[in-house]
Amino acid sequence: MTTMTDTLHDILGRIQGFMDDEVYPLEESTRGQDWADLVPLLEEKRERVKALGLWTPHLSEAWGGLGLTLADFGRVSEQLGRSPLAHYIFNAQAPDVGNMEILIEHGSPAQQERFLWPLLRGEIRSCFSMTEPEHAGSNPVVMSTTAVKDGSDYVLNGHKWFTTAADGAAFAVVMAVTNPEAESPYARASQILVPTDTRGFRLVRNISVMGEEGGGWASHAEVVYEDCRVPQANLLGREGAGFAIAQERLGPGRIHHCMRWIGICERAFEMMCAYAAHREVAPGKPLATRQTIQNWIAESRAEIDAARLLVLDTARQIDDAGAYASRISVSVIKFFVAGILQQVLDRAIQTHGALGMTDDTPLAYWFRHERAARIYDGPDEVHKARVARQVMKAYGVKL
Ligand SMILES: Cc1cc2nc3c(=O)[nH]c(=O)nc-3n(C[C@H](O)[C@H](O)[C@H](O)COP(=O)(O)OP(=O)(O)OC[C@H]3O[C@@H](n4cnc5c(N)ncnc54)[C@H](O)[C@@H]3O)c2cc1C
Numbered sequence: 001m002t003t004m005t006d007t008l009h010d011i012l013g014r015i016q017g018f019m020d021d022e023v024y025p026l027e028e029s030t031r032g033q034d035w036a037d038l039v040p041l042l043e044e045k046r047e048r049v050k051a052l053g054l055w056t057p058h059l060s061e062a063w064g065g066l067g068l069t070l071a072d073f074g075r076v077s078e079q080l081g082r083s084p085l086a087h088y089i090f091n092a093q094a095p096d097v098g099n100m101e102i103l104i105e106h107g108s109p110a111q112q113e114r115f116l117w118p119l120l121r122g123e124i125r126s127c128f129s130m131t132e133p134e135h136a137g138s139n140p141v142v143m144s145t146t147a148v149k150d151g152s153d154y155v156l157n158g159h160k161w162f163t164t165a166a167d168g169a170a171f172a173v174v175m176a177v178t179n180p181e182a183e184s185p186y187a188r189a190s191q192i193l194v195p196t197d198t199r200g201f202r203l204v205r206n207i208s209v210m211g212e213e214g215g216g217w218a219s220h221a222e223v224v225y226e227d228c229r230v231p232q233a234n235l236l237g238r239e240g241a242g243f244a245i246a247q248e249r250l251g252p253g254r255i256h257h258c259m260r261w262i263g264i265c266e267r268a269f270e271m272m273c274a275y276a277a278h279r280e281v282a283p284g285k286p287l288a289t290r291q292t293i294q295n296w297i298a299e300s301r302a303e304i305d306a307a308r309l310l311v312l313d314t315a316r317q318i319d320d321a322g323a324y325a326s327r328i329s330v331s332v333i334k335f336f337v338a339g340i341l342q343q344v345l346d347r348a349i350q351t352h353g354a355l356g357m358t359d360d361t362p363l364a365y366w367f368r369h370e371r372a373a374r375i376y377d378g379p380d381e382v383h384k385a386r387v388a389r390q391v392m393k394a395y396g397v398k399l
Helices: 006-030 035-052 070-081 096-106 110-119 242-278 292-321 327-352 363-374 380-393
Strands: 125-131 146-150 152-166 169-175 187-195 201-206 220-231 280-282
Touching: 006 035, 006 070, 070 242, 070 292, 096 110, 096 242, 125 152, 125 187, 152 169, 152 187, 169 220, 169 242, 187 220, 187 242, 242 292, 242 327, 242 363, 292 327, 327 363, 327 380
Parallel strands: 125 169
Antiparallel strands: 146 152, 146 169, 152 220, 169 187, 201 220
């Protein structure tokens, strides 16, 4: 493990102080509240983060962020991952982070003025609308949503679901087929910026996921685009570059997710150990005296440390050589860390017994929400196949 710079050490210390003083108490007092009730409380915290100079920590200084490398931001993401509220409070939440990054990289000055700056200031939210219920999202090149030129506009028609955070978002980045004739299936779709108040944008429902409909930023929406007309100037980047742009956001995005999951693991681990230290299963015998629990403590410690090393190493590879060159390592961490997250959460819940099933701790919330970690941004099986394909090349086997 490389040593931390003084700057990073200072930033992490300040974030930890803010988490202790402001975020955990808020999490405790608002558990189970609707998004709408939470928003004013979160806004107050967001103003404090801005005043502390820790706002949008993932961005370069030129865009108002902390100017960290991806590996250093990974450490920040781990800290924030310890509470379900923190990434939002620091304006570093998915999917806005990814949308900020692609708007910085590919947005025209007019697009940046209208969509990016309000997003950076935290005045609006956004969503990313690619997956369609009728097609396998793990191979999104097969897509029915189209954007057809008409005069100076694009007219979009299509059906999407799992458009996270669409409820209340100001705009969607929509993947739509613009070049059906292109030889490569990867060159057929484009990304188009669609304000959600455009006629023809219809949010059908917030999908109930693991028993919760969520709302606002926590929503996963089904959306229909019906003759939805936006100016051609809303095209992001080149026509046909939709997948190339999507790919760019996925590498760093997976580092952010993995480090967030490690933050969840650390908090669940601490809760498991603290509970095992005081819950007596016989007079004078706390749970920690039982070997099964000791095994879980030791295995979880080893797995979380291994996961962190792998993710930080992958982040450094991306910092040095870019996301494309590091794509196999990115696939390794995506399924590996998602699996460890499930195991650590499961052990922490089991250790807490019935209390682990309640919403009196964040464990059950994470267990419901983070099961999806093995599915979104590429299901486990897709990443494992990619890794195996690369490995087997050396043995002359083409998979
Ligand atoms: C909580 C959550 C949030 C999401 N947020 C967004 C969002 O904001 N925007 C958006 O556009 N999408 C979003 N998605 C959608 C997500 O990207 C897709 O669910 C994912 O790509 C998988 O696609 P699918 O669900 O259609 O599964 P399918 O592609 O139908 O696959 C089903 C299952 O088949 C197996 N499988 C698939 N391919 C292979 C293979 N090659 N080899 C072996 N097995 C395979 C896997 O087990 C997979 O889980 C989100 C999903 C979830 C659950």
